[in-house]
Amino acid sequence: VKIRVGNGRVKGVDLGYKVIECEKIVVAAGEGSKYLFQTLDIDIPIVIRRKELYVSEPYSLFIDPLIIDTREDSLGLYVTQTLRGELMGSIDYPEAIDDLTHETTLKHYTVYAKKLVRLIPIMKYSTVMRCWSGNYVTTPDNSHIMGRDPEWPEGLYISTGFSGHGFMLAPYTGFLMARHLIYGETPNTMEPYTPDRFRMGKYVRESLVIG
Numbered sequence: 001v002k003i004r005v006g007n008g009r010v011k012g013v014d015l016g017y018k019v020i021e022c023e024k025i026v027v028a029a030g031e032g033s034k035y036l037f038q039t040l041d042i043d044i045p046i047v048i049r050r051k052e053l054y055v056s057e058p059y060s061l062f063i064d065p066l067i068i069d070t071r072e073d074s075l076g077l078y079v080t081q082t083l084r085g086e087l088m089g090s091i092d093y094p095e096a097i098d099d100l101t102h103e104t105t106l107k108h109y110t111v112y113a114k115k116l117v118r119l120i121p122i123m124k125y126s127t128v129m130r131c132w133s134g135n136y137v138t139t140p141d142n143s144h145i146m147g148r149d150p151e152w153p154e155g156l157y158i159s160t161g162f163s164g165h166g167f168m169l170a171p172y173t174g175f176l177m178a179r180h181l182i183y184g185e186t187p188n189t190m191e192p193y194t195p196d197r198f199r200m201g202k203y204v205r206e207s208l209v210i211g
């Protein structure tokens, strides 16, 4: 997939087998955003960090909140219990950068299990039912990127880099981006997050990134 540009503005999206012509393009492709912008020689400063997550068999409810182990050697362990009783959690390990494999590893699980049992000893009797892997698409300040850089071709927009917070931010981001595209509005809840902030050194640092 390539973005087509001509005379300083976007012309369409080249799918390889056909071209979709358009006047505006929003790149909201998560980990793929970086590579789509690379087709235009534009560097988006996002780093892809692979995460693995484990879900246990269900138990009677005994954990109410989301627990985050903030001890220095906990590797950011977090665990919560779903409404079905499964324990779901992860740790920030290992640091897998730009890894698009989406694999899960015994190495990761072993470290997670040890940290979990230290926190909740009875969990040594638990069984993990499934695991999955996904990516945090992170930015230099761990805040999302939305809108456009005036130096980009006209009609090119981005919405990505949610740094592990994209479920929460998705509805409002969609609302803001729609108004931005249709009416040209850049409300003050959007303005700090435009992509030109990196060029101008105007970082919006988010320190609460779990996992």
Ligand SMILES: Cc1cc2nc3c(=O)[nH]c(=O)nc-3n(C[C@H](O)[C@H](O)[C@H](O)COP(=O)(O)OP(=O)(O)OC[C@H]3O[C@@H](n4cnc5c(N)ncnc54)[C@H](O)[C@@H]3O)c2cc1C
Residues within 6 Å of the ligand: 001, 028, 029, 030, 031, 032, 033, 036, 051, 052, 053, 090, 133, 134, 135, 136, 159, 160, 161, 162, 163, 164, 165, 166, 167, 168, 169
């Ligand atoms: C383990 C884990 C736990 C998380 N927990 C939370 C949480 O508790 N709360 C929270 O708010 N967020 C959480 N997140 C983060 C959340 O999942 C992401 O921030 C969110 O999914 C990002 O949404 P997105 O639409 O930007 O990207 P994505 O959801 O990644 O969607 C991008 C889409 O673009 C597609 N795509 C990629 N490249 C191309 C291409 N070249 N052409 C066409 N399509 C393409 C992809 O296939 C994908 O469907 C978690 C993430 C992980 C990995």
